[in-house]
Each structure stands twice: as structure tokens, then as C-alpha cells.
Amino acid sequence: MTATDTRPGPPAPVPLPVRARDVLASEWTKLFSVRSTYWILLVAVVTPLGTSALVAAAFSHQPAGGGAPPDPLLPGFISLEYAVLAVAVLGVLAFTTEYSTGLIRTTFAAVPRRRAVLAAKAAVVGALTLVTGEVVAFGSFGLAQAVLSGPHLGVSLSRPGVPGAVLADGLILFVVAMMGVGLGAIVRHTAGGIAAVVGVMILPSILALLRPPWGGWLGRFTLLEAARQVTALHPATNLFAPAISLVVLLAWPAAALLAAAVVITRRDA
Amino acid sequence: MIEVDHLVKRYGTVTAVDGLTFTVRPGHVTGFLGPNGAGKTTTMRVILGLDVPTSGTAHVNGRDYRALIRPLRQVGALLDASALHPGRTAEAHLLSVARSNGIARRRVAEMLQLTGLEAVANRRVRGFSLGMKQRLGIAAALLGDPPTLMFDEPVNGLDTEGIAWIRDFLKALAADGRTVLVSSHLMSEMAQTADRLIVIGRGRLIADTTTAKLIESSARNDVLVRSPRAAELAALMQARGATVKTQDDGALAVTGLDAPAIGDLAAGHGIAVHALIPRSASLEDAYLDLTDQSTDFRATTPERPHEVPIP
Numbered sequence: 083m084t085a086t087d088t089r090p091g092p093p094a095p096v097p098l099p100v101r102a103r104d105v106l107a108s109e110w111t112k113l114f115s116v117r118s119t120y121w122i123l124l125v126a127v128v129t130p131l132g133t134s135a136l137v138a139a140a141f142s143h144q145p146a147g148g149g150a151p152p153d154p155l156l157p158g159f160i161s162l163e164y165a166v167l168a169v170a171v172l173g174v175l176a177f178t179t180e181y182s183t184g185l186i187r188t189t190f191a192a193v194p195r196r197r198a199v200l201a202a203k204a205a206v207v208g209a210l211t212l213v214t215g216e217v218v219a220f221g222s223f224g225l226a227q228a229v230l231s232g233p234h235l236g237v238s239l240s241r242p243g244v245p246g247a248v249l250a251d252g253l254i255l256f257v258v259a260m261m262g263v264g265l266g267a268i269v270r271h272t273a274g275g276i277a278a279v280v281g282v283m284i285l286p287s288i289l290a291l292l293r294p295p296w297g298g299w300l301g302r303f304t305l306l307e308a309a310r311q312v313t314a315l316h317p318a319t320n321l322f323a324p325a326i327s328l329v330v331l332l333a334w335p336a337a338a339l340l341a342a343a344v345v346i347t348r349r350d351a
Numbered sequence: 352m353i354e355v356d357h358l359v360k361r362y363g364t365v366t367a368v369d370g371l372t373f374t375v376r377p378g379h380v381t382g383f384l385g386p387n388g389a390g391k392t393t394t395m396r397v398i399l400g401l402d403v404p405t406s407g408t409a410h411v412n413g414r415d416y417r418a419l420i421r422p423l424r425q426v427g428a429l430l431d432a433s434a435l436h437p438g439r440t441a442e443a444h445l446l447s448v449a450r451s452n453g454i455a456r457r458r459v460a461e462m463l464q465l466t467g468l469e470a471v472a473n474r475r476v477r478g479f480s481l482g483m484k485q486r487l488g489i490a491a492a493l494l495g496d497p498p499t500l501m502f503d504e505p506v507n508g509l510d511t512e513g514i515a516w517i518r519d520f521l522k523a524l525a526a527d528g529r530t531v532l533v534s535s536h537l538m539s540e541m542a543q544t545a546d547r548l549i550v551i552g553r554g555r556l557i558a559d560t561t562t563a564k565l566i567e568s569s570a571r572n573d574v575l576v577r578s579p580r581a582a583e584l585a586a587l588m589q590a591r592g593a594t595v596k597t598q599d600d601g602a603l604a605v606t607g608l609d610a611p612a613i614g615d616l617a618a619g620h621g622i623a624v625h626a627l628i629p630r631s632a633s634l635e636d637a638y639l640d641l642t643d644q645s646t647d648f649r650a651t652t653p654e655r656p657h658e659v660p661i662p
Contacts, residue, residue, distance in 0.1 A: 100421060101453060108451035115443035116436055184434030188491065191399045191428055192451040194417040350402040 092267050105202040108192075113176075113206050120174045126165040126184045126214055126255065127221075133161035134222035134318045138229035153263050154237045155244070157226040158219060159313045160272025165218060167280075169211045173262020174275035176203040180268040187351050205341055206264045210257055215255030223248045243315055250312040250328070257309075257335050258283070267346055282334070302327070307335050352376060352530055353499060354400060358407035360393050360554075367393040369554035370407070375532045375547075377498065380525045382545030382562070383534040386642050388552040391534040392430065398635055411442055423452040424511065427492030428501040432484040437477035441468055441487050444476065448491050462490035472551055482513040489520070499530040506540055518544045538638035550641055557641045565637050574610050576603040577626035584622050601628070 113119055134188055137157035180186035223239070230236035259284060268277040283305050287324050290301030301307045302322045311317045311327035322330060360368040368390040373379045385391050386466045396402040398409045398484065400416035411419065411426050417424050435444060445459040461470050471647040492500055499546055502521070506514045510560045521544055525531045535541050541548060541562070548565055550558040558565060578584050579598040585595045585603055593607035605613060 100451065103450055104453045108447045109448055111443060111447040112436075112439070115440065115447065116438040118438065179436055183436060184431045185436060186394070187399075187401050187430055188434060188448060190401055191426075191430075192423050192448055194419070194422060216584070258612045348397070 100195060100198060102198065102202070105193055105198050106205060109176075109199070109202040109206045113210065116179075118175060119172065119210075122168045123210075123214060126168040126172075126211075127218055129164040129168075130158075130161040130218045130222045131225055132157055133164070134226040135229055138226035142230055142233045144237055149174050151314050152235075154227070154230055154235055155223070155247050155251075155313060155315045157230075157250065158222045158311070161222050161226075162218070162251060162254055165215075165255055166258045166283075169214070169259040169277055170262045170279040170283075172211065173207055173259035173264075174266035174269075174272060174279060176207050176263050177266040178270060178272040180332060182272060187245075192350045197343050200263075200267060200339070200342055200346055204260060207259050207263055211259035212252070212256040215247065215252035217252075218255065219248050219250075219252035222251070237315065246324075247313050247315055250309075250324075253331070254313070256310050257331055261305075261336035261338050264335060264340075264342040267342035268338070279288075282338070303330055305331065308334075352412055353425075353501075353532060354408075354409075354410045354413075355394065356408045358394065358397060358409055359405045360390075360397055360402060368397070368404075371551065371554065371556055373549045373559050375530055375549070375558060377528055377530040378525060379546040380521050380531045380544055381547045381549060382541035383532055383549050383551070384523045384538060384541055384638065385534075385536065385557075386550040389536075391536075391551065392503055393554075395428070395430060395501055395532075395534065399426070399430075399552055419453045419603045421495070423448070423454065423495035423497065425495070425497050425503065426499045427495060427497040428494045428503075429485070429488035429505060430501075430503045432481065432488040432505075435479075435484065435487070438475055440473050440475055441479070441490075442472040443491070444487065445491055445494065449494050449538075450498070451496055451600065454494050458472060458494050458496075460530045462493055465493070466490040481508045482510065485509060485513065485517070489517075498528075499532075500524055502530045503534045504536070505533060506535065506537070514540070538635045539582065542635075550638065552642050565641075566631065568619050568637070571608045572629075572631050573604045574608065574613055575626060575628040576605055576624065577601070578612055578622055578624050580619065580622045583620075584617055584624075587616055587620060587622075592641055 122151065134157045137160050141152050141157060141261045177186070180189055189199055190196055199284050227236040227238075239248070240243060258279065261279050262275065265278040265282065266272075269275040269278050286304040287301070290304060290307060292300060298320045307321055308327040308330040311321050312324050312331060315326075317324050355371055355373050357558055358368050358371045359366070371390070371394060383391050383394075393402065394409070396410060397404050398416060409416070416422060416426065442459060442463065446456065446463060449459050451457065463469050468483065468486055468490060471479070471483065472546075476487065479487065489502070489505070492502070505521075506518050511516065521531055521533055525546075533541070533545065545562055547561055548558065549556070550565075560568075576584065578585050581597070581601060581603055585597070588603075588605055588608055591608060593605050596604040598604055608616075610627050614624060614627055
């Protein structure tokens, strides 16, 4: 057998650089052709649904007159904890599996415009986690409210402020996954990348523990406080308004992706 | 066509490629030879736009690799056959590569067939042998039907059958009019595959020649002579300008006189000759001679970490 046997003749010259659509299709194929993606999605969907129902049940069994009633949207937010970790891993793996195996060299040889690779990976992981996040957010909301409606602690989706807060719950998975893509591209090691995402999410929150007024002032800029603000039915008054908190929330992954875009072209692959 | 011009690549204080200039032309299998750590892989990475050169240029088909339009249609490369996601199937891997350059899905099936991987197309590469991974890497390199191909140590770790397959394959690609550059640290392998050789050591060009010329130019073309009156014959040969070395077993290694001349000389003096064997240097010897010279640099250049030799 020779190399010529199945050649379909010389390819027509294509006067186009690498096209965005091609790079997206390639990254889409990569994302959905490994099992880890499906396992991560399973964790990201199942754990919040279960947790939100459990947290809501705990809320509904609180003794009467035990202080102010909890935010009825809190179960939905709390339940995202494991899902957040799962999508952080999904985002980090986008680059780190390629760096750890050496596959990144095949990728960059095929697409020398490395920022196009970064953009495509962010786009496919972003689309997947955004859809997953919203499914999870509305699913968790429905379950939690079903439990809370017994003791009349629940809220309806039609109540002002509720749809936005639930949408924001879903957005958090997207935000964390994008942090993962950016930091994974920078750190290039899976364990280090996951540690970086968790660190960036949690460590700045220590600032919020500083003595007033510093704690509150700095705390407003942390990912965790911003996330809490945009997902609460009754946002805290000492932090940024939800609209500004949303900007803060999106600024973190934007910064991570921007930093990745800078270093990715400067380093040898 | 691959053109490397005064290429220098330093990693910190380590100079991996030190002013390398060579051209790889279509229609031949060109061997890229050098000991481990000579700079072969680094050079290939620079050619592929993966590493940025410290100075100098590397052009493929007249352009910088990063400026190529849909590069896989112009250059196919296999650097590391193990660079695969273990959980992805062979077909999905090829499909992801093909899609990045707008290559039709049909080509994936064709390349799987060409490399004999159809039966394992839907198996995850985790369980692939090195030989299967090499075939998959070659399939990926050929996806875009490129006129220029580069393979880094493609026969490493392969069994005899796999080596023969790759050798025939490379020759067929070159016969097809393509530019084929194949690196190896094994001269014996290149002797059977490559028509042209680029030999480097310590990041510098040692030889850029044909395989035949490299053997010819070797200093080790000599005649082995055995005789009961060896000392006497040696003196006679030296008187006629030959260089004679006495081996441990008493045999003479003669350069400067060919076998018929030695035979006639011995007969003329009534000296019995028990063996008269013209020996030509193997390509391996020629290579060792060349790289011996390059290792002389060791005394004057700072020590560099060696790659782990691959058996």
C-alpha cells in the first residue's frame, strides 16, 4: 500500500486563514469526545438538584420565631457549590489535558493563531456551562420552592427580582468555567489550575474579614460576594448594587482570559 | 520545501540550535541525524512555529509557518506519537484535527484505512501500542494531503514490521514528489530510508550530503590483511605510502593501497597472504566519525543536560 492509493487528487488552494468556524468545530469535537465531560456534567447537574431540596428542607424545619426568615433563594445558591467545583475542573481541563499530553503542539501546529484556540475553547466550554448552569438554576429553584411552599416560605418566579436572581445562579457556573479556561491556559497543569481557580475564588474573600470599613469595601470586589449579591432576593446593602456586582462577577473571568491571551502567544509550546 | 537559515534557538543560557542552515527539497527522503540532544526536535518545533527562534528564520514553502493558510494542507508533522488524549478514540482525534483546518470528514476514514487503523477507529487510544500511535500520528499528518512532511523519530520503539512499514511509507511519499524530513539518532535506520542526510551535532550543521557520499568520504575504507609474515609485509606496504595499523589479533588494517595492489606486492615478494578483505565503512561508522568531531565541542562549550536516550 502506498500513500497515493486513496488520494483524492491535489486539494484546491484555499485562500483563507484558519476560520473561526473550523476552530470552533474542532474544539467542539474535542470537548464531546472524552468521557470526563459527561461525568463532570452529571455531577454539575445532579448535585445541585439534590442539595437544593435538602437545604430547602432544612430551612423549612427551622423553629418559628428564630430570627429573620432566610432568603428563599439561598438554597439555590448554596446548592451550586459542587457544581462550581465540577465546572472549574471542566474549564481547567480544556487546556491542561493538552499541555500534559503534548497534544497542544498538534493543536497549535494546526491553528498557529493561538488566541483563536483560546477563544474557541472558551466559547464551547462557555456555551455548555451557560446552558447547564441555567438548567440547574431553574431546576434547583423549582425543587427548593416546592419544598418551601409547604411552610409558606417559598417565592414565585413571577415575583420581581426572582427571575434575574435565578438567571444569575446559572451564570455563576459559566463564570467559574471561564476562570478555569483562562487559568488553565496560564498554569498549564491540571492540579495547579484547579488550585488557582479555587484560590482566586476563595482567597480574596479573606479580605472581607478585615475590620470595617475595609472588609466591606474590599469585599465588594470579591467573586464570592459579587456572586452572592446578584443571586440574592434581598441583596446586602453594604455591598455593590446587583448591577455593579454583575460587572464585578464578569470582570474576574474576563481578566483571567485576557491574561491567558497575553501569555499564550509569548511562550514556546 | 523547508528552508532553515542561520537558525539560533537559546533556552536561557542553553543553546539548542546554533546557527543552522539547510534546505530540504522535494522528491527525497531527507534524514535529519544527530545524537540525542543535538537540536533536531528543537529545529522541527521552530519550523512548525511552536517555538520562536532567537535569531534566524525557518520557512516552509517560502513562508513563515505561522503565516501559512490552513497549515495542515501544506505541512504535516508528527513530533510525538504519544501526544494524544488517552480517552479519545482514534477517529475522534483525527476528526478534531481535520475540522480545525476545514478538512472533509471523508479524509479521516481514508487515512484510517491507509494506515491500517480502521478496525480500531472507535477504540480509545489509551490501549494503543506505540506502533498504533505512530500510525495514528502519521494519519493525522497526512490528513491535509500536504506537500511537505516532517517526522520526528518515527521508528522509535517500533518492531521490525512497523519499521519496515514506515520506511516504505516514507519512500512512497517522497516518490510522490513530496518533501520528507525524518529525524533519527540511528544512522543504520537512515541508511536504509534516506537519500539525503543532514547531520547535526550540538546544534550545528556537520554534514549536508547524500547518503552515498557520506559513506564514500569516510576514513574507514580499508583492507584487512592477514599474513604469517605480517611485519615484513607491513614494512613493504608502508614503503609504498600505505598506512598500516596492526590490530590486536595480528591482522593489518591498511589504507592507501587497494586489495589488488597488496596482493600483487605480497606475491612479488613471495609472502603468503591468508586473508585480503576490502572493508567499507558502514554509514554508522561514518556517522560516529562525524559526531565524534562534534563532541569535541564538549571541551569548549558549557555542558548541557542530555535527553534521556530512548532505546
